[in-house]
Amino acid sequence: MQRTLVKNALRSDSDCESILIQGWIRTRRDSKDFSFLAINDGSCLKNLQVIVDATLPDYTKIDQLTTGASVSIEGKLIASQGKEQKWELAARKIDILGIADHTYPLQKKGHTSEYLREIAHLRPRSNLFGCLFRVRSRLAYAIHTFFQERDFVYIHTPIITSSDCEGAGELFRVTTLDPSKPEASKDGIDFSKDFFGKPTYLTVSGQLEAEIFACALSNVYTFGPTFRAENSNTSRHASEFWMIEPEMAFCDLNGDMDLAEEFVKYLIRDFLNHCQEDLELFAKFVDKELLKRLEFVVDREFKRIPYAEAIDILRESGKTFEYPVQHGANLQSEHERFLTEEHFKCPVTVFDYPREIKPFYMRANDDGTTAAAMDVLVPRIGEIVGGSQREERLDVLANNMKEHNLNLDTYWWYLDLRRYGSVPHSGFGLGFERMLMFITGVANIRDIIPFPRTPGHAEF
RNA sequence: UCCAAAGUAGCUCAAUGGUAGAGCAGUCGGCUGUUAACCGACGGGUUGUAGGUUCGAGUCCUACCUUUGGAGCCA
Numbered sequence: 001m002q003r004t005l006v007k008n009a010l011r012s013d014s015d016c017e018s019i020l021i022q023g024w025i026r027t028r029r030d031s032k033d034f035s036f037l038a039i040n041d042g043s044c045l046k047n048l049q050v051i052v053d054a055t056l057p058d059y060t061k062i063d064q065l066t067t068g069a070s071v072s073i074e075g076k077l078i079a080s081q082g083k084e085q086k087w088e089l090a091a092r093k094i095d096i097l098g099i100a101d102h103t104y105p106l107q108k109k110g111h112t113s114e115y116l117r118e119i120a121h122l123r124p125r126s127n128l129f130g131c132l133f134r135v136r137s138r139l140a141y142a143i144h145t146f147f148q149e150r151d152f153v154y155i156h157t158p159i160i161t162s163s164d165c166e167g168a169g170e171l172f173r174v175t176t177l178d179p180s181k182p183e184a185s186k187d188g189i190d191f192s193k194d195f196f197g198k199p200t201y202l203t204v205s206g207q208l209e210a211e212i213f214a215c216a217l218s219n220v221y222t223f224g225p226t227f228r229a230e231n232s233n234t235s236r237h238a239s240e241f242w243m244i245e246p247e248m249a250f251c252d253l254n255g256d257m258d259l260a261e262e263f264v265k266y267l268i269r270d271f272l273n274h275c276q277e278d279l280e281l282f283a284k285f286v287d288k289e290l291l292k293r294l295e296f297v298v299d300r301e302f303k304r305i306p307y308a309e310a311i312d313i314l315r316e317s318g319k320t321f322e323y324p325v326q327h328g329a330n331l332q333s334e335h336e337r338f339l340t341e342e343h344f345k346c347p348v349t350v351f352d353y354p355r356e357i358k359p360f361y362m363r364a365n366d367d368g369t370t371a372a373a374m375d376v377l378v379p380r381i382g383e384i385v386g387g388s389q390r391e392e393r394l395d396v397l398a399n400n401m402k403e404h405n406l407n408l409d410t411y412w413w414y415l416d417l418r419r420y421g422s423v424p425h426s427g428f429g430l431g432f433e434r435m436l437m438f439i440t441g442v443a444n445i446r447d448i449i450p451f452p453r454t455p456g457h458a459e460f
Numbered sequence: 461u462c463c464a465a466a467g468u469a470g471c472u473c474a475a476u477g478g479u480a481g482a483g484c485a486g487u488c489g490g491c492u493g494u495u496a497a498c499c500g501a502c503g504g505g506u507u508g509u510a511g512g513u514u515c516g517a518g519u520c521c522u523a524c525c526u527u528u529g530g531a532g533c534c535a
Binding site: 026027029030031032034035036038047049051067080081082083084085102103105107108109110111112114115117170205226228230231232233234235236237238241242243322323332333334383384385386429430431432433434435443444445 | 461470471472483484485486487490491492493494495496497498527528529530531532533534535
């Protein structure tokens with residue numbers, strides 16, 4: 001007999017003589033003559049209520065039907081007499097697939113996310129984390145849909161790389177050398193004896209490789225894991241996280257900002273349209289302001305202002321900030337939040353940042369002091385998108401690289417893109433987990449990623 | 461890495477420097493078309509670790525560990 005998902009059983013438009021449900025018991029409530037079971041199989045937030053009559057032969061097993069046990073139940077789908085649900089299952093036959101004894105750590109009552117983090121192998125069985133990971137899947141699907149509908153080509157950029165995308169943070173080294181007996185040379189470790197014959201790392205960004213493909217297939221995107229060995233201990237940073245990086249040939253900074261705005265709005269709208277049940281749970285238990293904030297972003301045009309203007313606004317605000325506001329310095333979290341939450345009261349795209357605080361690949365503007373860079377700022381999270389128009393002029397790029405003390409020989413292929421058929425092109429990066437945090441209201445990145453990796457933590 | 465707060469039963473939390481407690485969970489029993497059911501009983505603790513102050517420390521002090529929040533770096 002074919003299994004029916006709880007989601008589909010609850011959506012049924014008529015009763016059904018015989019269906020098979022398989023899942024895990026959330027609660028059991030006993031009466032004298034029968035018991036209620038709540039079964040969840042992860043297909044949706046809601047449980048299916050099962051009635052087990054005490055006259056059933058299988059009722060002798062009732063003591064083993066505890067929270068967490070896995071069961072396979074066949075019976076009749078009937079209209080429920082209770083008011084909390086439309087349908088319920090009158091059990092005919094119950095098979096216990098796996099018992100869960102009293103040591104099962106998940107209880108019927110709510111747990112803190114800090115506690116659930118310690119049992120990351122069981123937390124997907126909780127209501128909140130079930131919702132989160134279903135939404136994570138849906139968001140990944142929406143990302144692909146957005147780009148595929150717009151004729152972007154999905155590129156798999158390498159996870160092991162020999163180039164460090166300068167400015168993106170500390171790298172994890174990839175090596176097969178024995179750390180207790182490294183192949184020594186007079187300068188230290190001899191990486192020519194290493195697996196790839198040179199130093200290699202886990203990627204911090206697929207951007208440079210994506211540029212290669214944009215300069216052939218026009219519009220491309222990457223969507224994959226990236227790694228940072230930074231000792232960052234915050235609720236917004238992980239050592240392993242996923243990033244989306246579109247790259248477009250024949251596109252300038254304005255086109256880049258257009259796409260970023262359209263993309264962010266598309267993802268939020270997709271969530272609002274397809275994850276109603278999950279949204280209600282987040283809005284109720286995670287963040288009461290969630291719906292208001294999502295509509296805030298979806299309904300408004302993003303305000304676009306040059307960096308210099310943003311600095312002037314901050315200076316003239318009369319507010320005292322912990323970090324001083326000055327031309328040439330990076331915007332701090334408090335500055336970003338002031339702009340979106342207090343001054344403009346809408347998402348803000350800041351562009352044309354000073355060249356000195358931006359990486360070598362960003363295009364120099366004609367004013368000689370700024371770069372064609374942009375950041376999209378949203379309430380609460382701050383920067384959610386960072387992007388730029390790339391420097392397409394060979395001589396200017398080479399100069400930038402020298403100013404950043406980079407070895408031109410190691411980037412020979414990157415320079416080749418400007419040597420042969422160079423085109424203006426632009427792109428941006430969006431942190432997948434940051435976007436999920438914004439969409440769900442969940443405040444800690446460790447609750448958004450199935451198995452978080454942070455300094456000192458690589459469990460499971 | 462820096463700043464701040466916290467750590468007590470399986471979970472969530474109480475306890476003026478003076479006998480460590482509740483709710484939930486668990487076990488046992490009862491009751492009811494129940495729905496994070498309800499009622500009763502029972503079991504459950506080296507108060508994060510190591511020192512110190514004190515007649516006496518969960519409580520005060522020091523160090524360390526862990527967690528959380530904020531900052532920097534960034535996505």
